[in-house]
Amino acid sequence: MRQILSSLMIVMLLLATISCAGGNKAGTPVTPDPEMTLRASSHGSNSQTYLWGYYDIYFDPATRELEVVNNRTADFTLNIVPFLNHPTMNPFNGITFDNLIIHNEDPAFLGIDVDFEIYHPLPGLPQYNAYDVRGVVISNGANTLDYKGLRVAKHGTDAWMKNPDGYTRWFNPSEFTTTLIFGYAPGGYQNLAGNAKLNPYKYYGKGLGPDADLWSWLTTGPNNDGLFESGLGRTMQIEFPNPPHGLGLKFGYAVVVTWTEQGEIGPYYPVHCSESPAARITQTPNLWYNQTDGSGGKLILDIDLFGWDYQPETIKIESTVLNNIASFNFDTYAAPGGENYSTWHVEAPAGTFTSTNGHEAWIIAEYDE
Numbered sequence: 018m019r020q021i022l023s024s025l026m027i028v029m030l031l032l033a034t035i036s037c038a039g040g041n042k043a044g045t046p047v048t049p050d051p052e053m054t055l056r057a058s059s060h061g062s063n064s065q066t067y068l069w070g071y072y073d074i075y076f077d078p079a080t081r082e083l084e085v086v087n088n089r090t091a092d093f094t095l096n097i098v099p100f101l102n103h104p105t106m107n108p109f110n111g112i113t114f115d116n117l118i119i120h121n122e123d124p125a126f127l128g129i130d131v132d133f134e135i136y137h138p139l140p141g142l143p144q145y146n147a148y149d150v151r152g153v154v155i156s157n158g159a160n161t162l163d164y165k166g167l168r169v170a171k172h173g174t175d176a177w178m179k180n181p182d183g184y185t186r187w188f189n190p191s192e193f194t195t196t197l198i199f200g201y202a203p204g205g206y207q208n209l210a211g212n213a214k215l216n217p218y219k220y221y222g223k224g225l226g227p228d229a230d231l232w233s234w235l236t237t238g239p240n241n242d243g244l245f246e247s248g249l250g251r252t253m254q255i256e257f258p259n260p261p262h263g264l265g266l267k268f269g270y271a272v273v274v275t276w277t278e279q280g281e282i283g284p285y286y287p288v289h290c291s292e293s294p295a296a297r298i299t300q301t302p303n304l305w306y307n308q309t310d311g312s313g314g315k316l317i318l319d320i321d322l323f324g325w326d327y328q329p330e331t332i333k334i335e336s337t338v339l340n341n342i343a344s345f346n347f348d349t350y351a352a353p354g355g356e357n358y359s360t361w362h363v364e365a366p367a368g369t370f371t372s373t374n375g376h377e378a379w380i381i382a383e384y385d386e
Contacts, residue, residue, distance in 0.1 A: 066290055068188050069138075069150075069272040070111045076266040078127060083114055085270075111136055112152075112272070115250070125173070127259045127266070132227055133219070134250035135272055144281050147274045149290045150245040151218040153185055154178055154255065155269030158213030164335050164342060164381055167214045172256075176268045179254040181217035182231040183295060187273045189214050211269055218273070219251035220294055227252045231295045235323050236355060242287035243294070243325070245274070289325035292384060293358075297321040304338060304367055312338070312370045320361040320380060321354055328359040329382035336378035340368030 073086040113134045120128035133152055139145045156176035158168030167186075170177055186192070190210040223241040225234050227250050234240055257266045275290045301317035316338055322328065328351070334343045343365035345351075354360030370376065 065277050065288055066149075066187055066273060066275050068193075069147075069274045070270075071188070071272075072112065072270040074268055074270050076129060078119075078121075078260065078265065081117070081119055083117060083129075083131065085112065085114070087111070111138070112270070116252070120256075121259075125259055126256050128179070128254065128256040130252060130254045132250045132252050133270070134248060135221055135245075137245060137247035140247035143283060143285045144279045145276075146279075146285055146287075147245040147276050148243045148288050149275040149294055150221040150249075151182075151185060151187070151273045151294075152221065152251065152253075153187065153216050153218040153271040153273055154253065155189065155211040155216050155271055156213055157211050158215070162335055162379060164333065164379065168212055169215050169379075170213050170217075173258060175213070176266070177256045178217035179256055180252070182220040182251075183218055184215045185218050185273065186215055188271045189216055190269070216271075219253055221245055221249045221251055223249070225249070225251070232297045232321075232323065235295050236358065243289060244287070287325070291326065293322045293324040293329070293382065295323040296380075298380070306370065306373055312367055314367050316343075316365045316367060316378065318361075318363050318378075318380070320363065321358050322361070322382060323358040325357060327384070328353075329384045331383045332361055332363060333381040333383065334363065334365055334378055335381065336365075337376040338367050338370050338378070339365055 071088040073088060075084045075086075076082070077084070113136075114131050115134065116130070116132045118130040120126075120130070135150065135152060137145075137147065154176065156170060159171035159174040160169045161167070162169060168191075169184075189212075191212050192214060220231050222234070223244045223246045224239060225231070235243075255268070260266055275288050277288045279285050297320070299319045301319070303317050304312070304314040306312040316334065316336060318334070320332065328347060330347050332345045332347075332350070334345075343363070345361065345363045347359070350363055351359045351361040
């Protein structure tokens, strides 16, 4: 019998100017802000999810250089030697970076665009195929969710990825405190133990280009079952509060993989993480706010969740435009949307809010396991 695992969920972040506007009359729908962005994330408690590599990354604005320091050494074995940090034919660190672009047009922020390329330690051996590989940026979280007290990054205060494929809870330093493969190895260079429990990631898969959209790749083209191959790169756009003169920027980088040993003789089968790796979210303009009448309307979302195996039982929404966490069950609010995904339509009455922008919503999908 399957049972609900409270630690197994997917979280989608909608960070944007919520579709509200001062001066609109109560009840009048408002067009969404054209700069609105939708962000999706996932994490779970799958015993087949492992840490392949953990790195300290230091960016020096003065020299415009990145330095990558490997934090995982002999602790990582898992019956496969060498692993990501000690490949025999690939770069020693297991990752490389390229196409570094620096943005400093805004005096309050410093941004970097960089291609991180990940290498498989044993390419060409299908018994060691890896799936659902994610490169996770580890940093601090200045915000805390009501749902289970999860810490998340705050834009303008913490390191912020502008183009994440999702967010994950896997191998954040504050929760994964055991030793060896299942634990976090403190950094010997910067020793950044980021306290955010949900961190942004980029997904790596065969045929997934540096700037490709993950949802489209999973649902409209040959996704190769999420298979990872050596030498795949993805572009990250990371923004930091502008540091004081002479100080650099630091963050961690974890490589997370789903894997199981399959033996030397095939056939070999894909091994996937339990949670959904991608989501697509659309908001219908219905919220409103003005100084005379206050706030009202509904938060209306259409949510598509891609999952390799099965779909979530329940979706919960936490938002700055709601007074409480709203909950929706699959049987009432969802339907199959494709071979590997479900589509949800959810509506939650707005609570009391007093501004037209700076709002966010987290959509938390709880799975049976």
